[in-house]
Amino acid sequence: MSTGPVTIAVVAGEASSDLIGADLIRDLQRLNPGCQFVAVGGRHIKATGAELIQDNEVFSVMGLAEVLKDLPRLLKTKKQVVRTILSSKPDLFIGVDSPDLNFSIAKAMKKHGVPVIHYVSPSVWAWRPGRVHKMARFIDGLLTLFPFEVECYSGTGIDARFVGHPLAKQIPLQVDKQRSRAQLGLSDKKILALLPGSRNREIKELTPVFAETVRKLNTSDEWQVVSSNVSEAKQKQVAKLAAEQQLELNFVDDTSALLQAADFALLGSGTVALEALLSKTPMVVAYRISPITWWLVKTFRMMQLPYYSLPNVLAGDFLVPEVMQNDLTTDNLLTACREVINDPQAEQRMMQFHHIHQSLLTAQPDQAARAVLNLAESLC
Incomplete structure (x- = not known):
């Protein structure tokens, strides 16, 4: 050219x-x-x-x-x-x-x-x-x-x-979570990133169950729950749905910056799961599509792999928990979140995150x- x-x-x-x-x-x-x-x-x-x-x-x-x-x-x-x-x-x-x-x-x-x-x-x-x-x-x-x-x-x-991957070069290999937290003006409390997605259907489907799960998880008020989205209108939509589940959210404008500051993330499937991996943030990935779409996927065997989130695809294994479709309940999410937060092999998992990050540069x-x-x- x-x-x-x-x-x-x-x-x-x-x-x-x-x-x-x-x-x-x-x-x-x-x-x-x-x-x-x-x-x-x-x-x-x-x-x-x-x-x-x-x-x-x-x-x-x-x-x-x-x-x-x-x-x-x-x-x-x-x-x-x-x-x-x-x-x-x-x-x-x-x-x-x-x-x-x-x-x-x-x-x-x-x-x-x-x-x-x-x-x-x-x-x-x-x-x-x-x-x-x-x-x-x-x-x-x-x-x-x-x-x-x-x-x-x-x-x-x-x-x-x-x-x-552009995100692999934008997010540093070594993430300073304390510094990221300070740059966003967040408190020193542990940060839980709640990220249901940016599409209207994702927000409507995932926010209520995410919010109820986090409210039950955070009974001792040890987590600062923070979310982000692509526009102020969608932030308000998420906030309203979360409030209906008696969960108050804080918001920041930059999802990537939030994940670099977060200690744990509950999120929908998509690029955001890869951002969490690159940010060295432990996560649970959840998703629900319409019953008709799910029936088509299962009936015609459209999925070739047993997992669907990018961290697991790149690892070739269940590196992070996935909770999908009919399994997406508050109880199941709560169990998965607690297992990740209390994971005795968390350090080894972060090393795997680091190696995958390097492979995308x-x-x-x-x-x-x-x-x-x-x-x-x-x-x-």
Whole structure:
């Protein structure tokens, strides 16, 4: 790719991909000041100076059944995004995570001759592995966050490259929890991070059971319970649901900073579980999807692994407790939390967290941006 004016379209459909996309854009801006960006994203991508053509909040839907319910609205918005991107005459399209959204946009880009790079491999090692061959029809290059993912694309024609995980370079290998606590202005009491997720369904499903569990766990008031979310509106939503369970929450704006300060975390599945691992924070991961989605997953055997949280996938074992679906009750959560908090092998578990953290680092911190520029040389 030349160092002159180049237009890159970036679509980051979720809160986690907004962080990753913003990190990539900043590195590309530094390596090639001629790059201009049109993007779908959130506040982090907006802060890079990219032209935000659509806020990603509109795509904040989780689960097969939930997507079907909102399908007309999603399709209309997606078509508008495609039209707006194409009108900018992009030299390259980069979809960040969110395969259900980005793959359909990528197909449209490919049809119009725009080279496609996808950043963050879908979980083909755990969920519908046959997708890799379909992906080869519309994806030219793929940037993976985890080293083992590159092999999944061997022989497909997709140029897959491990670029490390942005969070692994942003969070220090050695986390100073006392200092992190002071920077957030929190008290010296032990901190319990309560993080049900950023999607509306996650908040509604997980906050009540999380709050009831923590209230029963914290009877002696030894924990300061702190939460965080992507917007003030969602913080208020979480606070209201927690208050209904007689639990008062404190809030901070930065989830990553909270996890680096926390002594324990109760959280929903997703990137936040990886953030907890990188922050060397003991955790319990919980999740519940709609009964219809769960029935589809079980009936058609869509899950390839016995665990679903990123810490366990990376460890290849049950490194952290998972409480899912029908098992997600206050009693079960309470038992899991107490086992982790009183774990006699906590130090060994933290060593495993440390080793996984090291495995997600690359020699160059801007490896993803360098890979994009390298791939673009042959694609554009």
